[in-house]
Amino acid sequence: MVSGPAVRVLVVEPRESDPRHPGTAAALARLGPEARSETVHDAAALRASLSRQPHDLVVVDQALGEDALRIVEALRDTGPPVVFVCRESDDTAALEAFRRGAADCITGSAHDGQVLAVVALEQIQRWRAARERGETQRRLRWLEQLPEAVVEAIPTALAVLDAQRTIVTANPAFARLAGASQQELRGKPLATALPAPFAGAGVERALRAAERGERGRPCLVRVGDVPACAYDVRAAPIGEGRLLLLVSEVTEIEDLLQQFGALRRYHEHVIQNMNSALLALDPEGRVTYANPTAEAVLGAEAGSMEGQSIFSWFPERERQDLVVRRTLDAGARFRGAEAVAVRPDGRRVPIGISCAPLVDERGERLGAVVIFQDLSEIKQLQRQVLQTEKLASIGQLAAGVAHEINNPMGFIHANLYQVCEYLGDLGRVWERIEALRKAVAVSPRAPSRLRAAAAELDVMIEEVDASYLLDDMGKALRESLEGSERIRHIVQDLRAFSHQDTAERTLSDVNKALDSTANIVWTMMKHSVVLTKQYEELPPVRCYPMQLKQVFMNLLVNAYQAIEERVASDGGRGEIRLRTHCRDGGVAIEVSDNGSGIDPSVQDRIFDPFFTTKEVGVGTGLGLSTSYQLVKRHGGSLRVRSGRNRGATFEVWLPLDETKSEDPA
Amino acid sequence: MSDARAAVLFVDDEPRILSALRRSLRREHYEVLTAESPARALALLAQRRVDLIVSDQKMRGASGLDLLQEVVRRHPSVGRILLTGWPEEIPAEQLRKLGVRVLVPKPWDDAALKEVIRAHLSAVPPAPRHG
Numbered sequence: 153m154v155s156g157p158a159v160r161v162l163v164v165e166p167r168e169s170d171p172r173h174p175g176t177a178a179a180l181a182r183l184g185p186e187a188r189s190e191t192v193h194d195a196a197a198l199r200a201s202l203s204r205q206p207h208d209l210v211v212v213d214q215a216l217g218e219d220a221l222r223i224v225e226a227l228r229d230t231g232p233p234v235v236f237v238c239r240e241s242d243d244t245a246a247l248e249a250f251r252r253g254a255a256d257c258i259t260g261s262a263h264d265g266q267v268l269a270v271v272a273l274e275q276i277q278r279w280r281a282a283r284e285r286g287e288t289q290r291r292l293r294w295l296e297q298l299p300e301a302v303v304e305a306i307p308t309a310l311a312v313l314d315a316q317r318t319i320v321t322a323n324p325a326f327a328r329l330a331g332a333s334q335q336e337l338r339g340k341p342l343a344t345a346l347p348a349p350f351a352g353a354g355v356e357r358a359l360r361a362a363e364r365g366e367r368g369r370p371c372l373v374r375v376g377d378v379p380a381c382a383y384d385v386r387a388a389p390i391g392e393g394r395l396l397l398l399v400s401e402v403t404e405i406e407d408l409l410q411q412f413g414a415l416r417r418y419h420e421h422v423i424q425n426m427n428s429a430l431l432a433l434d435p436e437g438r439v440t441y442a443n444p445t446a447e448a449v450l451g452a453e454a455g456s457m458e459g460q461s462i463f464s465w466f467p468e469r470e471r472q473d474l475v476v477r478r479t480l481d482a483g484a485r486f487r488g489a490e491a492v493a494v495r496p497d498g499r500r501v502p503i504g505i506s507c508a509p510l511v512d513e514r515g516e517r518l519g520a521v522v523i524f525q526d527l528s529e530i531k532q533l534q535r536q537v538l539q540t541e542k543l544a545s546i547g548q549l550a551a552g553v554a555h556e557i558n559n560p561m562g563f564i565h566a567n568l569y570q571v572c573e574y575l576g577d578l579g580r581v582w583e584r585i586e587a588l589r590k591a592v593a594v595s596p597r598a599p600s601r602l603r604a605a606a607a608e609l610d611v612m613i614e615e616v617d618a619s620y621l622l623d624d625m626g627k628a629l630r631e632s633l634e635g636s637e638r639i640r641h642i643v644q645d646l647r648a649f650s651h652q653d654t655a656e657r658t659l660s661d662v663n664k665a666l667d668s669t670a671n672i673v674w675t676m677m678k679h680s681v682v683l684t685k686q687y688e689e690l691p692p693v694r695c696y697p698m699q700l701k702q703v704f705m706n707l708l709v710n711a712y713q714a715i716e717e718r719v720a721s722d723g724g725r726g727e728i729r730l731r732t733h734c735r736d737g738g739v740a741i742e743v744s745d746n747g748s749g750i751d752p753s754v755q756d757r758i759f760d761p762f763f764t765t766k767e768v769g770v771g772t773g774l775g776l777s778t779s780y781q782l783v784k785r786h787g788g789s790l791r792v793r794s795g796r797n798r799g800a801t802f803e804v805w806l807p808l809d810e811t812k813s814e815d816p817a
Numbered sequence: 818m819s820d821a822r823a824a825v826l827f828v829d830d831e832p833r834i835l836s837a838l839r840r841s842l843r844r845e846h847y848e849v850l851t852a853e854s855p856a857r858a859l860a861l862l863a864q865r866r867v868d869l870i871v872s873d874q875k876m877r878g879a880s881g882l883d884l885l886q887e888v889v890r891r892h893p894s895v896g897r898i899l900l901t902g903w904p905e906e907i908p909a910e911q912l913r914k915l916g917v918r919v920l921v922p923k924p925w926d927d928a929a930l931k932e933v934i935r936a937h938l939s940a941v942p943p944a945p946r947h948g
Binding site: 569 | 831833834836837838840841875902923924925927
């Protein structure tokens, strides 16, 4: 049997088989089941078959006639071996066949069927072996030629150097680099062949390392300035004391690397410096990158956020609802979502969040990108606007109420006053009545009718308790008058609170306004409070003096009441200090007391309308918020410094220039 | 026989204020007249002599200033006083132009009101009598 792929045999014989000669195909059957034989009958068919696929053997039968030898000739050296089947007894044809290039001849008699198989087998094996050898040689030649082809064609400049650093041979790329021909370079020292930078220390080191048989590091050589060219230089030993020098131009790569580096640095600068906080998260919500603004807003130390879960900045119960969660889980995008983060120092920060999923080119989710801002300032402004709106609507209400109360109060007060006057007059009549009674009592000779009338008068006076009535009527009237006075004040407070200024401001002496107000209150305070005044010289301030006095009155009364409160429990002496001075383009008026102080928990509410810590009926709660409004109308500010039982200092600041509306402090 | 006393006309749309004013000024030496609206006031002024008019500012219909403007036009010798709960809302310029001498705030102080009226009447000669 033949090993390897199936054996293909081509048989060329006449169509009609000679009954005297056994069929060749049958004989070939002895080659085994792997042998395939094909039969053709003429030269054309033969050519066709041969061109279709390779054959291992061709058997030509002399029975074909004259064509037989012609076919043998035609097949000479062109492919598979030819075995000639002689049909004549003499060997003329056989010899001729050999001459024409047949590999073997056999006589086609009956018992030669066996021989045919053997001969066929031998020829096939020889043919196959020859073919393999040819194949191998071809490959070897190709391999031998390949390196040279590569060396000639590659863009890397290659040169073989001997131990003296002389060029033995160089490829065309090297010749181009050196600006000389390959011929010229042979035998030239490397130092003179290439530009100066190539004779530098780096290259020498690479060459020496190669000499030692080490894998030296490649070195980078730069030639020229603008534009500069960069080369990667390496060396390798190639035996027999020779070195291979490889020079690749990497200018473009170097340039790209520089650009890339610059671009990356630029992007980093952008991200580092942007005003918004930027975070990149992995799919589990851990921080992979945080820019400095993010660290600042969240109160984290530089570089400390990486690896931390973003959720650790939010209270436990809010973590599920965080929009970031939805971005991480479902790739949802959000703009303008709000949340409150808790910094490590405990401070709560309101933040406005935008987040989007982070995906790579294939659409794989890498996590999320979160941009956020600190909303503290905005929230504060919102609160202020809300406060102002509240005050405005309360103001309108107050104005309406005041209007309605004013008129009735006008005549109630006037009438009460009048009745008091009437009472006074009636009191004089009463005195006369008393005198009359006395006169009758001491006249023993008064007529009886007169005496009787006087007696009835006495009884009546007794019955209605007239003297008490007269007395108490006066008291009732006086108390009512006081009540109506109080209402008047409340109405004034309300009106001042809601007042829309139409009149103009006037230049005033603030010290005088403060002093006159203090003097009014002094009569009330003089027994329990020591008042100190420290007035600095102040320029005149354009203002509404009435409104300022109301503010001062309010602050003084508050101070007095705070002192009362403390003195009642601790005893001691009450002190109020008034201080005025110039500051920051305006005047500052301080009213300090050593009273019961203001608890820090209520400090930011004391300017709210209707907020009061005083008992019912004592304070209306309108004083400080009204004062706050009035001071604000002047473009100034009202502030307080205080603590529980540590007294309080209220400071009114008014600008000298009314176009400036902010206290720079 | 016509009254030789000075006549002061009070104008206010609140009748109880008028009666309280009347009560307060009972003992004064001038005749107290009242009108509940600017229209009635003007009608009264057309009928008889008035030396001084004291008017409320905020009334139904016309304001005190509007009335006083009319008074200046028709009866320029009548004195003019404005009685109002909102003194700050009256522009000083307008007061001066109308020759309104005084602004009395509401609620008023009886003594102060009496003083103002007395001062005004003594300063201005009585208006010519007619009718």
